[in-house]
Amino acid sequence: MTQDFATLNAHAMEVAAAYDDLSTKRIGRPWTNQEVALGFVGDVGDLAKIVMTLEGTRRIDGIGLEQLEHELCDAIWSCLVLADRFGVDIGEAFPRQMQDLVRHVSELRADEAGTDSATPAGENRGMSDDSTASTDDGESFGVEPGTYRHFKGARYEVIGVGRHSETEEPYVFYRTTTTPPTSWVRPLAMFVEPVSRDGYEGPRFARIDDDAD
Structure with missing residues (x-):
């Protein structure tokens, strides 16, 4: 079922809180804003490889729409997290x-x-x-x-x-x-x-x- 933006954003924040807790246990602190941004860059790089594979420019085994869906959602999640941390109302902006x-x-x-x-x-x-x-x-x-x-x-x-x-x-x-x-x-x-x-x-x-x- 398609969810509205507020519900999607709330789910994204729940995942962000879980990752912050995991990161705190591993390295003693949550990811910084810069680290979240770098993670986003990595997601975009993976997304580019998937698109190139789907378009026939590259050959990577096991790549399909499921992997494209995953990376798109990862990239969107990073954007929502950064927006929340900087106080940007994406729903309005x-x-x-x-x-x-x-x-x-x-x-x-x-x-x-x-x-x-x-x-x-x-x-x-x-x-x-x-x-x-x-x-x-x-x-x-x-x-x-x-x-x-x-x-x-x-x-x-x-x-x-x-x-x-x-x-x-x-x-x-x-x-x-x-x-x-x-x-x-x-x-x-x-x-x-x-x-x-x-x-x-x-x-x-x-x-x-x-x-x-």
């Missing part, structure tokens, strides 16, 4: 980190293609292409309405800056200068961050005069 990675990969893919990767406001934010947005208290966070050029060359019209209703994170609302326009939403931090790619060093979006070429 993992979804957040995955969301950050999705956002980062989307940004990289869009920049490589020379397009924009922000969330289409008209599709996912309940905004139409001719909508406008700004914070109720007039905050601009240094990004004023106007025309901006993406470092890949495309032009966009910034409408304003608004806050997420749940997290209060500031987002920039903007749209293409094409007809009809497409509206987009991007976290402010991503909008103003500098980029270094393909010989370019500078802002992701640069303000330009509305009548500039």
Whole structure:
């Protein structure tokens, strides 16, 4: 039966406590954090050998999915132990980190293609292409309405800056200068961050005069 994360983590901590007790009897102390990390490195090395064997790159007798399962669980256990020792709430951190990675990969893919990767406001934010947005208290966070050029060359019209209703994170609302326009939403931090790619060093979006070429 599939167990939820809290139950799996509790089992991992039970095993960790048992290992700490065994280690104390053997060497007078539990494993240090560094030793747990080194054990994790060893597990990853064994995991790599198993994967290579299953893929046909290496030949090791007696290797199958059961051994793969064992090493995967060992590696995950080490991660859970280290997280517990350093006070990291994996149940909270993992979804957040995955969301950050999705956002980062989307940004990289869009920049490589020379397009924009922000969330289409008209599709996912309940905004139409001719909508406008700004914070109720007039905050601009240094990004004023106007025309901006993406470092890949495309032009966009910034409408304003608004806050997420749940997290209060500031987002920039903007749209293409094409007809009809497409509206987009991007976290402010991503909008103003500098980029270094393909010989370019500078802002992701640069303000330009509305009548500039």
